[in-house]
Structure formats: C-alpha cells, structure tokens
Amino acid sequence: MGLLDSIVGSLTGSQNQNQNPNLLLQMVTGLIQQHGGIEGIVQKFAAQGLGAQAQQWVSNGPNPPITGDHVHQALGNDTVQQAADQLGVPSNQAASGLAALLPLVIDKLTPNGQSVNGAELENNIANLLKGSSGGLGDLAKLFGK
Numbered sequence: 001m002g003l004l005d006s007i008v009g010s011l012t013g014s015q016n017q018n019q020n021p022n023l024l025l026q027m028v029t030g031l032i033q034q035h036g037g038i039e040g041i042v043q044k045f046a047a048q049g050l051g052a053q054a055q056q057w058v059s060n061g062p063n064p065p066i067t068g069d070h071v072h073q074a075l076g077n078d079t080v081q082q083a084a085d086q087l088g089v090p091s092n093q094a095a096s097g098l099a100a101l102l103p104l105v106i107d108k109l110t111p112n113g114q115s116v117n118g119a120e121l122e123n124n125i126a127n128l129l130k131g132s133s134g135g136l137g138d139l140a141k142l143f144g145k
Helices: 003-012 021-034 037-046 051-058 068-075 077-087 091-109 118-129 138-142
Strands: none
Touching (some): 021 037, 021 077, 037 068, 051 091, 068 077
C-alpha cells in the first residue's frame, strides 16, 4: 500500500482505495476556501506557532509535516468534527488524515512557490480536481500511482 492509499485510508477509516479520493480532495480544497484560501490557512497555522511549516507548504521544497493536534488547534474542533462527520470517522482520525493531506494539497495549489487567491486559486483547484487517477492528478503521481 502506498502513502496515498494510507492517507485516503486514514481519512475514510478504510484501507480500500475505492473510497472516492476525489471526494476527499474536494473536502480539503473546500476547507481551504472556507478558511480564507491559502493565506487564511497559513495565518491560522501561524497563530498556533506553525507559520514556518505552513509557509513551506506554499514555497518550493519539502513540506514539513504537522499532526492531528496541530489541525485541531489551527482549524478548530468544529471544523475537524465537520470533516469527521462527513467521512463517518472519529475526529482524531479525520484530523490525522487532514494533517497528512493538507500540506500536499497546498503544495500542489501553489506550483510556483507563491500563494495564490481569487480566480487563480479557483483555477488551480479545478485543475487539481480534474486531474487523472480519480481526480487526484499530480498528487497521485507524487506517490508513484
């Protein structure tokens, strides 16, 4: 099982990769938009002392990891619980999955190493969602799928 399968499994509570990863990607991109776009997410993590990590997701280079606890702190328990309810998993499981997926999605939405917003963000999200491999496109390629 690849890393992408593990992330999808952690978010869905299943090791079955047919759990519609595109739905997961839509949920994560929706969460980014709901919280003020990429800059809004970066600011929320910065307010929790994780600004350097979040800014690196935007820039070119490695994406430092975060934990489920960091997601709870930055986005709030209500947001994590909403994601958990959508996925039908416990909130700590949803937070861990989001912690794994959020840096990757932000990295893919900022291909030039700079934050984007407005129409450019919408375009990047649309391109990511219509990619190959069930909508995961370039994300799947990162993991050799």
